[in-house]
Amino acid sequence: MSSTVRDMATHEVTNQVPPLTGHDVAADPALLSWVDDAELHEIGRLAGSEEWQERGRLANSYPPVLHTHDRYGNRIDEVEFHPAWHDLMNVAVTHGLHAHVDGAHLARAAKFYVWSQAEAGHGCPISMTYAAVPALRVSPELAAVYEPLLTSRTYDFGLRAPLTKQGLIAGMSMTEKQGGSDVRTNTTVAKPVSDGYVLTGHKWFTSAPMSDVFLTLAQAPGGLTCFLVPRVLPDGTRNRFFLQRLKDKLGNKSNASAEIEYDEAFALRVGDEGRGVRTIIEMVNATRLDCVLGTAAGMRAGLRQAAHHAAHRKAFGSYLVDQPAMRNVLADLAVESEAATTTAMWLAQHKQRLALAVTKYWVCKRGPVHAAEAMECLGGNGYIEDSGMPRLFRESPLMSIWEGSGNVAALDVLRAMKKEPASVQEFLETVSGADPRVDRAVNALTASLSDVDETQARRVVERMALVLQGALLVKHGHPAVADAFLSSRLGGDWGVAFGTLPRTTDFAAIIDRAIPKV
Structure with missing residues (x-):
């Protein structure tokens, strides 16, 4: 037997890429120009460690399970998670990634960006908890x-009365079967009672159903209204909030999303009756920022894997990273990634709503194509689950769909420009004066804004996003990255696929920033 086994060992395993572990995820030049502190690097080292990468894998390999009843037939509506999920959540909460603290939004955004690269799914309840606060401040x-x-x-x-706990997680429950993004068609009814309201109806998507409290929309006597719904009532009994099933999603497997029924579920009103959309939009805007951050994090994670692979893998006599065609691909992926990161950090600092809507549309649209190209850099090795790239790819479309898919986001921009003309001027002032190439693009954009309709919404918003990214890279990014972006995205010296940057690109400077220092 030993002879047979020995004979089957036909060759030694060589030319394989070492695992990408033991590095600091926060060692990201595009990020560190905005935030560079001890806590960020602490999280970065955790995210880059083998231990926490394994926890991210486990949380996705063993997704949450819904238990509607206990062994005796009592309704319990509980979701069971793998312990790795709770470990990931604990790191996020103890480092304040969920906390909406005035004056600390940029530092929080940087930590969210880094830790999301360890595992993306648990970022959903973390994001919603952060976003719930500005909505609640309406009341x-x-x-x-x-x-x-x-x-x-x-x-x-754990399911306990919220005010008896030491910390809370918030969820969101907005869309219904018949309307989806058109939340004004919601049919859930809110009936006033002595100490609040009771809600009856269904929700097609409820994010993170094991959260402690939820912001939701329902039709009150005065119109569509925002409510706060606890999972457990003050006396310790379960609210009449029933989980029907968990969604079987393309990605985001570690995170639970549910269909629910309210059967006279108790709720507290947030804001005035009839102003539900205006109230909950405060939450939506904050989660849209996290959509941008999450996509930028995914881009950086994909780029890091692609660059690491190329730096250690040989083909046709030389390392991939030294081959001109691959260098163009890696540099192009890096330019896209740095543009997303730079814009995300600027938005976290400046909170400019029109720019946020523009960026949410474009950056999140770029996530899937970026993930696909990064996966291809690994060849067949990237297509297998062990590489982690399939999980990254499956996660990538979510941010473009969540909180307003492409058309919703683009049309929001058009409505905002029409309703608040001053926001357009603020946007143009932000992007003007950075570089003559940007200014030429701004002039062309300004001319197009005078005659835009819904058929051209995507084209106009895309152009706004590219102009914004170009201007911010000039002001805050590396000169080689900014030059490559302006020559390609704004100057037109670019193909359709990644890897089509012009010959004049400083490939060495851009790629050196992308290769992780392990």
Whole structure:
């Protein structure tokens, strides 16, 4: 037997890429020009460690399971997660990634960006908890009670009365079967009672159903209204909030998304009756920022894997990273990634709403094509699950769909420009004066804004996004990256696929920034 086994060992395993572990994910030049502190690097080292990469894998390999009833037939509506999920959530909460703290949005965005590269799915409840606070502030009396718990750095999992816990996680429950993004067609009814409201209806997508509280929309007597729904009532009994099934999603496997029914579920009103969309838009805007951050994080993770592979893998006599065609691909992926990261960090600092809507549309649209090209850099090795690239690819379309898919986001931009002309001027002032090439693009964009309709919404918003990214790279990015972006995306010296940058590109400077220092 030993002879047979020995004879089957036909060759030694060579020319394989070492695992990408033991590095600092925060060692990202595009990020560190915005934030560079000890806590960020602490999270970065965790995210780059073998231990936490394995926890990310486990959380996705063993997705959440819904238990509607206990062994005796009692309704419990609980979702069971792999322990790795709770470990990931605990790191996120104890480092404040979920906490909406005034004056600290940029630092929080940087940490969210880094830790999302360890595992993306748990970022959903973390993001919604962060985003719930500005919506609750519409009702100061509710914010006074719940904001300290929503910003607490204690992860306190379990279905218990919210005000008895040391920290809370928030979810969102907006869309319904008949309307989807058209939330004004919601049919869930809110009936006033002595101490609040009771809701009856269904929700087609409820994100993170094991959260402690949820922001939701329902039709009150005065119109569509925002409500805060607890999973557990003050007396410790379960609210009448029933989980029908968990969604079987393309990606985002570690995170639970559910269809639910409210059967006279108790709720507290947030904001005035009839102003539900205006109230919950505060939450939507914050989660849209995290869509951009999450996509930028995915791009950086894909780029890092592609560059690491190319630096260690030989083909046709030389390392891939030294071959001109691959260098063009890697540099192009790096330019796209740095543009997304730079814009995301700027948005976290400046909170410009029109620019956010523009960026949410474009950066999130670029996520899937970026992930596909990064996967291809690994060849067949990238197509297998062990590489982690399929998980990255499956995750990539989510951010473009969540919080308003492409057309919704583009049309939001058009409505905002029409409703708030001053926001257009603010946007143009942001992008003007950075570089003559940017200014030429701004002039062309300005001319197109005078005659735009819905058929041209995507084209106009795409151009706005590219102009914004180009201007921000000139002001805040590396000169080689900015030059490549302006020559390709704004100057037209570019093909359709990645890997079509002009010959004049400083490939060495761009690629050196992309290869992880392990």
